[in-house]
Amino acid sequence: MLIKRAADIAHSEITPKSTYLNRRAFLAGLPAAFLGARALTAGTKLPNVTKSPYSTSEKINSFNDVSTYNNYYEFGTDKNEPSVYAKGFKTSPWTVSVEGLCAKPRKFSIEEIMALAPLEERIYRHRCVERWSIVVPWIGYSLSTLLKQVEPTSKATFVAFETFFDRKQMPHAAGLDFPYVEGLRMDEAMHPLTLLTVGMYEETLPPQDGAPVRMILPWKYGFKSVKSIVRIKLVSSVPPTSWNKQASNEYGFYSNVNPKVDHPRWSQAQERRLGELRMRPTLLFNGYGDQVASLYNGMDLKKYY
Numbered sequence: 001m002l003i004k005r006a007a008d009i010a011h012s013e014i015t016p017k018s019t020y021l022n023r024r025a026f027l028a029g030l031p032a033a034f035l036g037a038r039a040l041t042a043g044t045k046l047p048n049v050t051k052s053p054y055s056t057s058e059k060i061n062s063f064n065d066v067s068t069y070n071n072y073y074e075f076g077t078d079k080n081e082p083s084v085y086a087k088g089f090k091t092s093p094w095t096v097s098v099e100g101l102c103a104k105p106r107k108f109s110i111e112e113i114m115a116l117a118p119l120e121e122r123i124y125r126h127r128c129v130e131r132w133s134i135v136v137p138w139i140g141y142s143l144s145t146l147l148k149q150v151e152p153t154s155k156a157t158f159v160a161f162e163t164f165f166d167r168k169q170m171p172h173a174a175g176l177d178f179p180y181v182e183g184l185r186m187d188e189a190m191h192p193l194t195l196l197t198v199g200m201y202e203e204t205l206p207p208q209d210g211a212p213v214r215m216i217l218p219w220k221y222g223f224k225s226v227k228s229i230v231r232i233k234l235v236s237s238v239p240p241t242s243w244n245k246q247a248s249n250e251y252g253f254y255s256n257v258n259p260k261v262d263h264p265r266w267s268q269a270q271e272r273r274l275g276e277l278r279m280r281p282t283l284l285f286n287g288y289g290d291q292v293a294s295l296y297n298g299m300d301l302k303k304y305y
Contacts, residue, residue, distance in 0.1 A: 042091070042211055044204045046119060049139055054193060055123035056287075061134045063201045065274045070208045071128065072227060074163075074170040074178065085172045086207035091228075094212050100160075100234035103151035110212045114198055116149070117141040121202070122195060124218040126225070127257045127286045133271045138216050139199035144190040152186070152234050159189040160239035161215065162231040176242050182226040183239035183253065184217075185295075193218060193291055219288040221255045252305035256296070257286040261305045 068083045075082035075089075094110040108116075119139050127133045147159070165179035188194065195216040198205065205211035210227030217224050223243050233239075243251035250264050259269045259282035270279040285292055296304075 042204055042206045046139055046199045046202055046204060048119070049199075049202060050118060050120045052120040052122040055121070055137075056125055056135065058123070058125065058135045060123060060137055061274055066134055066136050066200065067206050067209060069274060071130075071222060072208055072210070073175045074165060074173045074180070074228075075208060076172040077175045081172065082208035083206075085170075089169055089207035089211065091207065091212040094230075096213060096229055096232060098146065098150045098232045098234075101153045101156035101236060102234050103153065105150055108146070108149075110198075113146065113196070113213055117145045119198065122216075124195070124216060125286050125288075126216070126218060126222055127220075127271060127282070129221040129223060129251075129255075129263060129268070131266065131268065131271050132274055133286075134274045136200055137202070138195055138197050139202070140195045140197035140216070142192045143194045143196045143215065144192065146196055146232075147189060147234075150234070155236050156234035157186050158235050158237060158239055159184045159186060160231075160233040160235050161226045161229055162233070163226050164228040164230045176246055179230075180226060180242045181239065182215075182224055182241050184224075186234075187295055188217075191292060191295065193288060219256060219285040219292045221257060223251070224255050254296075254301075254304050256301065256305075257282065258284060258301055258305065260284075261302055 069079045070082040071079070072082040072086070075085040092110065095107045096110070096113060097105075097107045099105040118141065120141060121137050121139050123135060123137045125133060125135055161182045161184075163180040163182075165173070167173065170178075184194070195218075197210070197214050197216045198212065200209060205214065210225075213229050214227040215225045215229065238253055241251070241253060244253060257268075262268050269282055271282050272279050283289075
């Protein structure tokens with residue numbers, strides 16, 4: 001190991017004390033599994049997770065509900081297939097490239113993402129376009145924390161996301177052009193409800209639920225909450241999105257939960273909570289209107305669906 005004398009070390013090479021202390025404190029709280037080659041094995045307990053004021057008080061769905069009924073076309077198009085076909089999906093090592101219209105583009109390892117901010121549990125309602133919904137204790141922090149690290153320029157008005165795709169690991173992928181891509185307007189991406197998610201139910205994410213890092217946008221339909229992210233790009237125009245490319249008349253860019261905008265093949269006025277038989281009214285913005293409605297002032301939400 002090369003050891004430098006103090007006189008040989010440039011000031012720019014010295015880690016700031018605050019960074020060192022924060023990282024050391026984080027690592028001290030991690031279980032041993034995080035420090036080895038199997039750092040992000042699914043089901044690893046996440047320590048020191050705080051409760052969030054953004055949480056709903058609604059009854060949480062069971063872990064079995066959320067981990068065995070999934071939309072993840074890279075691992076099959078039937079709801080039960082991802083939990084079977086995603087077994088063995090390799091999520092370590094993992095990096096996320098944040099690039100585009102920013103002053104400090106860089107790649108973040110998943111360990112750096114985990115250590116960037118305190119993790120908090122947010123119990124969010126989550127609504128799928130197919131009329132079913134769930135309530136999940138997701139774990140992460142606001143995406144804005146990550147984006148601020150790269151210093152977006154004034155020209156960055158949208159954020160594009162790209163997910164991992166490898167035909168060798170995902171031989172059952174079907175139904176869409178891959179890799180899966182999504183996008184947000186910059187103010188949506190910077191909203192505190194927009195959650196960069198690394199876990200659920202006090203543990204790291206299972207592969208079928210988007211390991212090792214995904215988005216959760218509780219006021220939008222579930223397909224906007226991209227899984228297994230590998231690239232985030234800051235751009236100046238509306239980025240392409242996978243379901244909009246597949247069927248633009250059915251899936252708009254914004255995809256806000258709106259009971260008054262029907263899918264062409266079914267009504268969105270009602271929903272069924274996973275594990276329940278009864279139907280319940282669909283809420284505008286999935287019930288998060290007090291927090292996010294101002295983002296869309298003056299917009300025709302039927303036109304910009």
